[in-house]
Amino acid sequence: LGLDIAAVQRERPDAIGVVLGGHGITAWGTSSDECEARSLEIIGRAQSYIDEHGRPDPFGSMVPGFAALPDDERLERAAALFPVLRGLVSSEHRQVGHYDASDVVLDFLARERHADLAALGTSCPDHFLRTKVRPLVLDVGPRAPLGEVVERLEALAAHYRSDYRTYYERYATSDSPPMRGADPAIVLVPGVGMF
Numbered sequence: 001l002g003l004d005i006a007a008v009q010r011e012r013p014d015a016i017g018v019v020l021g022g023h024g025i026t027a028w029g030t031s032s033d034e035c036e037a038r039s040l041e042i043i044g045r046a047q048s049y050i051d052e053h054g055r056p057d058p059f060g061s062m063v064p065g066f067a068a069l070p071d072d073e074r075l076e077r078a079a080a081l082f083p084v085l086r087g088l089v090s091s092e093h094r095q096v097g098h099y100d101a102s103d104v105v106l107d108f109l110a111r112e113r114h115a116d117l118a119a120l121g122t123s124c125p126d127h128f129l130r131t132k133v134r135p136l137v138l139d140v141g142p143r144a145p146l147g148e149v150v151e152r153l154e155a156l157a158a159h160y161r162s163d164y165r166t167y168y169e170r171y172a173t174s175d176s177p178p179m180r181g182a183d184p185a186i187v188l189v190p191g192v193g194m195f
Helices: 002-011 031-054 071-086 101-109 116-117 125-131 148-169
Strands: 017-018 024-027 187-189
Touching: 002 017, 017 031, 024 031, 071 148, 071 187, 101 116
Parallel strands: none
Antiparallel strands: 017 024
16 A cells, blocks of 8 residues: 555645545655644545535434443443453453443444444454454344343354354465454444443
């Protein structure tokens, strides 16, 4: 990509940066301040375009029963799920977890297209090493009994591992590095957050 970006800069001296499909943006300048200003200009222009041409609900309408739990209930559910999830994503290697219950995450997980969009996976192959191709997405609402949620997560994690092994074996070549493990790296829990 670096050589392609250099070619754009050479061939288009008036350009301030490029938008790379699946890789974000790259901007340049004679100083870090100018580079930052140009990055913000590109982002601002993209936001203006989205504001003018985008759909009001790009992730679909709200799914009944998938809205974010109130703070105290959400934190209680997250605390109950965290050790379970850590065990499920640590079947081969011990993992340390992180929990994100930001408004954008919770809103996305409450929308009707969240599962389909998450299944598309990451658009940047560089991220596969840390995030895997796609997250594990819980398909039960946040008010389901904890035992039912845990049982479903166990089944989804087993299916995820099987799918990931199949994916790796399908695309591995004789000089591919060994598989880093088949456990999910990201788990999305509607109404609760991202782990």
